Amino acid sequence: MISSVLVANRGEIACRVFRTCRDLGIRTVALHSDPDAGALHVREADLAVRLPGATPAETYLRADLVVKAALDAGADAVHPGYGFLSENAAFARAVTDAGLVWIGPPPEAIEAMASKTRAKELMGIAPLGEVTERDLPVLVKAAAGGGGRGMRIVRELGAMDSEVEAARAEALSAFGDGEVFVEPYVEGGRHVEVQVLADTHGTVWVLGTRDCSLQRRHQKVIEEAPAPGLTDDLLRHLYEVAERAVRATGYVGAGTVEFLVDGDTAHFLEMNTRLQVEHPVTEAVFGLDLVALQLRIAEGEALDKAPPEPRGHAVEARLYAEDPAASFAPQTGTLHRLSVPDGVRLDTGYADGDTIGVHYDAMLAKVVAYAPTRAAAVRALAGALERAEVHGPVTNRGLLVRSLRHPEFADGRMGTGFYERHLDGLTTPEPDPYAPLAAALASARGHRFGGFRNVPSQPQVKRYRTEPDGTEHEARYRHTRSGLAADGVHVVHASPDRVVLEVGGVRRKFAVATYGDRVYVNGTALTALPRFTDPSEQRAPGSLLAPMPGTVVRVADGLAEGAAVTAGQPLIWLEAMKMEHRISAPASGTLTALHATVGHQVEVGALLAVVAEAAVAQEDPS
Incomplete structure (x- = not known):
């Protein structure tokens, strides 16, 4: 019997595995890098072992250090979670060679399927040879790992070399393996997967299907079980292929077989030899705990001859610290508050007050809703996300709510190109017009004043900027004999954390939370602006600022001050949260300053370069 489990991972999945272990009476051991020393998964574990360093390559990807940590902590089993070393056959062997129980498939099965190129060979799928114009578009894909890292769509042959190089660099950083391959890219297909055990x-x-078609950067955002709208014939085919993959590799444990579905045709993509991020939707529909079943299987227990029958529908949304309107740029900072209404499942690796750093994935949490029907589950999840309190860096919460309520998603007609078609509309700001006034009234109640004056006076004025779109607003109010007043509304109640306004005979309630100059009013984030602008904060036109903290990993070849650049030309590459982000010229003109240097760490807002537009450069040669 397993008595102590080390989770060779961090964050949300480590917390998820620990939860089941606690229920079973199993002692838990956490790993942590230096930035993760105070992380939630460390606080929740019975024991924790430090891996000196900050980057994944120094810590969570060091198989030797992970095995040593398990032995030092007295663990007798290792759960790999997902990502990092979870699909590394050498790591699985190192665990078993050390006399520890490996909670996962045999190394031979990992070797057969963990490399996507070898998996396709095993399933009788020939790789794409030399790419020609006729083959476009194609997808460059990392042979190891997953999560959308090391993937690039190529639509023009001239971009092939640069995209392959970028995919290799990203894959090497995320998985320690830079091997990539090329496969046809099916426009508008659906991403459907089958859970196996x-x-x-x-x-x-x-264990049924999941639809994971809503993706950004080839990384899943919303998943559901079962996949809607599949014919019985297609379902039978998917199940047969999935079982064939399991039996062909002698697979043991939990795994997922993934397909790209185009109409009634299914193309085999890969088999993930681990637990998936989206496993909670399968758990909800089948009434199972997949982690508990992984542990039982690792202990040698037999499954029942058939699984339970599925019931109902479940939908999961991944809540990310990112700005969808800015190419999904990751965000960092303090997560002041994360709370969702009762009735939905929250899997997270963060708690109130935790810091979201630059070294790891930007996912804050998974929110899961279950109901008897798909429509009811989708409605419940959208409502829960809309009412959730997420106070901290910019997130994709608004995008998730609008996606779930989009007619195409509601009708089950989505595909992997959903965000390519609808992103602009889904990221159009919809701030509450009364949020700035509510913030101002709450602020007024949070301070003591000398009282009203018995003569008419100018109204109090406060300025706010809505985040992340940057729109500025003015809120005006007055102190009167009967309390606070504002034009066009009746102020029913105002306190530092709650405001009630009556507008056109309808009362509206606003929950207000303030952290320094950042104010959250229901679902709207505001920044309180000073009365006067600090001259030191002004930037020259054309300034390129770091959109997130990260490391400068590349500067365009030959780029130097005085060089001519064209609008959209990639100039600088940053690496943050295990992904590369391009900084491009905002307009055609001249590079008048270059501050970015390869290898340097930069903070959000750091000045990287300045591009003077062509017209400006001609008017002012200096």
């Missing part, structure tokens, strides 16, 4: 006694469970 197998024991050591020859029993294989096929």
Whole structure:
């Protein structure tokens, strides 16, 4: 029997595995890098072992250090989670060679399927050879790992070399393996996957389908089970292929077989030899705990001959610290508050007051809703996200709510190109017009004043900027004999954390939370602006600022001050949260300043370069 489990991972998945271990009476051991020393998964574990360093390559990707940590902490089993070393056959062997129980598939099965190129060979799929114009578009893809890292769509042959190089660099950083391959890219297809579970006694469970078509940067955003709208014939085919993959590799444990569905045709993509991020929707529909079943299988127990029957529908949304309107740029900072209404499941690796750093994935949490029907589950999840309190860096919360309520998603007609078609409309700001006034009234109640004056006076004025779109607003109010007043509304109640306004005979309630100059009013984030602008904060036109903290990993070849650049030309590459982000010229003109240097760490807002537009450069040669 397993008595102590080390989770070779961090954040949300570590917390998820610990939850089941606690329920089973199993002691838990956490790993942590230096930036993760105070992380939630460390606080929740019974024991924790430090891996000196900050980057994944120094810490969570060091198989030797992870195995040593398990032995030092007295663990007798290792759960790999997902990402990092979860699909590394050498790591699995190192665990078992050390006399520890490996909670996962045999190394041979990992070797057969963890490399996407070898997996396709095993399934009889020939790789794409030399790419020609006829083959476009194609997808450059990392052979190891997942999560959308090391993936690039190529639509023009001239971009092939640069995209391959970028994919290799990203894959090497995320997985320690820079191998990539090229496969056809199916426009508008659906990403459908099949959950499998197998024991050591020859029993294989096929646990239905999931649809994971809503993706950004090839990384899943909203997932659901079962996948809607599939024909019985297609379902049978998916289940047969998934079971064949399991039996062909002698697979044991939890895994996922992924497909790209184009109409009634399914193209095999890969098999993930681990637990998936989206496993909670399958758990909800089948009434299972997949982590508990992983532990039972690792202990040699047999599964029942058949799984339970599925019931209802479940939908999961991944809440990210990112700005969808700015190419999904990751965000960092303090997460002041994260709370969702009762009735939905929240899986997270963060708690109130935690810091979101630059070294790891930007996912804050997974929010899961279950209901008897798809429509009811989608409505419940959208409502819960809309009412959630997420106070801190900019997130994709608004995008998730609008996506769930989009007619195309509601009708089950989505595909992997959903955000390519609808992103602009889904990221159009929809701030509450009364949020700035509510913030101002709450602020007024949070300070003591000398009282009203018995003569008419100018109204009090406060200025706010809505985040992340940057729109500025003025809020005006007055102190009167009967309290606070504002034109066009009746102020029913105003306190530092709650404001009630009556507008056109309808009362509206506003929950207000203030952290320094940042104010959250229901779902609207505001920054309180000073009365006068600090001259030191002014920037020259054409300034390129770092959109997130990160490391400068590349500067365009030959780029130097005085060089001519064209609008949209990539100039600088930053690496943050294990992904590369391009900084491009905002307009055609002249590079008048270059401050970015390869290898340097930069903070958000750091000045990287300045591009003077062509017309400006001609008017002012200096």
